[in-house]
Amino acid sequence: MKYVALLSVALATVAAGLLLGPASVPAGEFLRSPIVWQLRLPRVVLAYLVGGVLGVTGVALQALVRNPLADPFLLGLSGGAGLGAVVAIALHLPGPWALPLAAFAGAVGAMVLVYRLGLIGGTGGAGGAGGELDPRILLLGGVAVGAFAAAITTALVSLAEATELRNAFLWLWGGFSAASWTTVLVMLVYAPLPLAVIAAAARPLDLLALGEEPAQYLGADVRRLKQLVYLAASLLTAAAVALSGVIGFVGLIVPHVCRLVWGRLHRTLIPTSFLTGGILLAAADTLARTAVAPRELPVGIVTALIGVPLFAFLLRRWTVS
Amino acid sequence: MRRWAHRTHLAGFLACIAAACGTGNRALPSGGITVTDDAGRAVTLARPARRIVSLLPSFTELLFAMGAGDRLVGRTAWCDYPPAALAVPNVGDGMPPNIEAVAARRPDLVVLYRSAQNAPAASQLERLDIHVVVLDLNQLTDLGRVARILGRLTGRERSADSLGQAMDSVASQPPAPSTYSLAFIVWDNPPIVIGAGSYLDRLAALAGARNVFHDIGSPSAQVSIETIAARDPDFVAVLSDSATQPSFAARPEWRVVRAVRRGRFLLLPGQLFGRPSPRVAQAVRELRNRLNGEGGAP
Numbered sequence: 308m309k310y311v312a313l314l315s316v317a318l319a320t321v322a323a324g325l326l327l328g329p330a331s332v333p334a335g336e337f338l339r340s341p342i343v344w345q346l347r348l349p350r351v352v353l354a355y356l357v358g359g360v361l362g363v364t365g366v367a368l369q370a371l372v373r374n375p376l377a378d379p380f381l382l383g384l385s386g387g388a389g390l391g392a393v394v395a396i397a398l399h400l401p402g403p404w405a406l407p408l409a410a411f412a413g414a415v416g417a418m419v420l421v422y423r424l425g426l427i428g429g430t431g432g433a434g435g436a437g438g439e440l441d442p443r444i445l446l447l448g449g450v451a452v453g454a455f456a457a458a459i460t461t462a463l464v465s466l467a468e469a470t471e472l473r474n475a476f477l478w479l480w481g482g483f484s485a486a487s488w489t490t491v492l493v494m495l496v497y498a499p500l501p502l503a504v505i506a507a508a509a510r511p512l513d514l515l516a517l518g519e520e521p522a523q524y525l526g527a528d529v530r531r532l533k534q535l536v537y538l539a540a541s542l543l544t545a546a547a548v549a550l551s552g553v554i555g556f557v558g559l560i561v562p563h564v565c566r567l568v569w570g571r572l573h574r575t576l577i578p579t580s581f582l583t584g585g586i587l588l589a590a591a592d593t594l595a596r597t598a599v600a601p602r603e604l605p606v607g608i609v610t611a612l613i614g615v616p617l618f619a620f621l622l623r624r625w626t627v628s
Numbered sequence: 629m630r631r632w633a634h635r636t637h638l639a640g641f642l643a644c645i646a647a648a649c650g651t652g653n654r655a656l657p658s659g660g661i662t663v664t665d666d667a668g669r670a671v672t673l674a675r676p677a678r679r680i681v682s683l684l685p686s687f688t689e690l691l692f693a694m695g696a697g698d699r700l701v702g703r704t705a706w707c708d709y710p711p712a713a714l715a716v717p718n719v720g721d722g723m724p725p726n727i728e729a730v731a732a733r734r735p736d737l738v739v740l741y742r743s744a745q746n747a748p749a750a751s752q753l754e755r756l757d758i759h760v761v762v763l764d765l766n767q768l769t770d771l772g773r774v775a776r777i778l779g780r781l782t783g784r785e786r787s788a789d790s791l792g793q794a795m796d797s798v799a800s801q802p803p804a805p806s807t808y809s810l811a812f813i814v815w816d817n818p819p820i821v822i823g824a825g826s827y828l829d830r831l832a833a834l835a836g837a838r839n840v841f842h843d844i845g846s847p848s849a850q851v852s853i854e855t856i857a858a859r860d861p862d863f864v865a866v867l868s869d870s871a872t873q874p875s876f877a878a879r880p881e882w883r884v885v886r887a888v889r890r891g892r893f894l895l896l897p898g899q900l901f902g903r904p905s906p907r908v909a910q911a912v913r914e915l916r917n918r919l920n921g922e923g924g925a926p
Contacts, residue, residue: 328852328854329851329852329854329855329858330854330855330857330858331858341857341884342854342857342858342884345880345881345883345884346852346853346854346857346881346884347854349881401875402875402878403875403876403878403879405875406817477815477818477820477850478817478818482817482818484816484817484818484819484852484853484881485817485879485881486881487879487880487881488880489880596852596854600855601841601843601844601849601851601855601859602844602849602850602851603818603819603850603851603852603855604850605818605850
């Protein structure tokens with residue numbers, strides 16, 4: 308029953324995203340309008356995919372580092388992506404894809420750094436096969452690398468042409484202005500593999516919640532699991548940032564909401580987080596486009612504005628009962 | 629302890645600079661110049677300013693245009709017009725300024741742009757006994773007033789008045805009948821456009837183009853591509869010093885906008901269009917020529 312409700316809310320959200328917009332599209336032309344086909348539909352789909360990806364990434368990382376505060380950006384990825392984006396703008400890298408590619412490179416660079424920091428006990432050989440990921444070091448390393456990248460970013464912004472880079476900061480705050488069928492296609496080709504890696508790890512992630520040693524005794528290859536899940540989650544986040552900037556909060560609260568409603572088993576948590584994250588972000592983007600039309604709100608603000616009350620309500624119900 | 633000693637040392641150094649610049653005669657003789665600036669402060673000079681630091685490119689241009697360019701002893705890194713301005717020592721940013729770099733030029737007047745960011749700078753400079761005038765310069769209508777205030781402070785009232793009159797006459801022109809519509813796109817992701825409360829909106833109206841985002845009251849705003857497509861401007865105007873189309877022109881989502889699809893871009897050099905300047909009449913003329921030139925071949 309809960310699943311049927313979830314699916315119908317998901318469909319309703321996508322439909323609302325298609326029907327609502329600052330431009331009025333006559334009903335007769337609706338199916339032929341480039342505004343619907345080239346702008347609204349890819350935008351809704353991309354928002355849904357990114358929301359879903361962030362939700363799943365949040366679930367995976369919170370289980371991995373066993374910390375309810377973990378979110379896809381805690382591990383330094385947003386700092387790295389921001390640095391990449393600002394460098395692309397400061398150097399006037401040409402081409403319409405320069406900015407997302409540079410952001411992706413920055414995020415992956417940060418990921419590699421944090422991964423190397425978090426890998427302890429290894430000989431530092433290729434692939435780091437000998438080491439083991441320590442969740443605490445991973446968190447600390449993520450925060451440190453993120454802060455360092457943010458410092459370089461701010462230094463570049465304060466030294467370079469003011470308006471241009473102030474706008475880069477706006478990009479960093481997240482949004483779906485750049486949505487097109489190309490970006491949707493990029494996400495559709497890119498996301499399934501890391502998502503599958505995380506989905507396949509559902510059972511061991513349940514065990515990991517018991518603690519690393521119990522998980523090992525119960526037959527999980529904890530070391531490999533942590534490495535794979537970390538890499539998959541980071542690569543998903545990097546792609547999300549590259550396509551839509553840093554949209555906070557979805558990856559933090561969606562896993563908690565789903566845990567409150569569906570319980571702690573990752574087999575259900577992973578798909579429901581995908582669907583819920585998509586709903587939250589697609590709805591937030593529709594509001595961002597329409598609430599103050601002709602102007603537009605940054606989507607990250609809207610996710611927090613509708614996400615926090617929802618989260619507070621669920622938290623209250625959960626702690627009371 | 630050491631740090632404290634270091635600080636007093638620095639303060640002493642700054643006090644020396646302030647004393648050296650010799651503007652300490654606060655007990656001013658009658659017959660000095662007094663103006664009220666845009667922050668509502670009374671600015672009083674004993675005599676016309678001779679060593680001026682200008683902290684906005686538009687101020688620098690105005691001072692040169694009224695023949696007071698030789699009084700400039702400091703300018704921002706962004707003051708690039710007229711070419712003679714480049715010979716004036718660069719004190720870095722104007723918002724907020726580097727107080728030490730400004731003070732080291734030993735100015736007797738600092739012209740500061742009015743913004744929240746600059747408020748601490750005004751009081752810091754005054755504590756160093758340097759006169760500061762704080763001025764707004766956001767709209768076409770500000771130009772004449774600012775020219776006259778600067779004229780009084782530099783003792784070049786006459787040329788400032790005629791400059792101000794020229795600015796005011798441009799500002800009070802009725803807008804030309806608009807043949808074309810345009811959208812100023814200052815950033816593509818997220819899309820940021822220019823609204824009514826801006827210099828460029830008025831400039832476009834004078835050149836005979838209607839800003840399709842004239843209904844947005846603020847100087848600039850974030851909008852969606854969908855809104856731009858629905859407003860369907862004839863031209864997309866971009867502040868750009870390059871002769872090639874901006875890179876977003878190639879992105880599929882932008883090509884829903886008709887003007888982008890047809891490549892109807894107006895690439896406006898930032899030096900002439902990016903700020904209110906005494907060359908506003910030239911800017912209006914050039915924009916009109918571009919509109920008619922490009923508009924002739926739809």
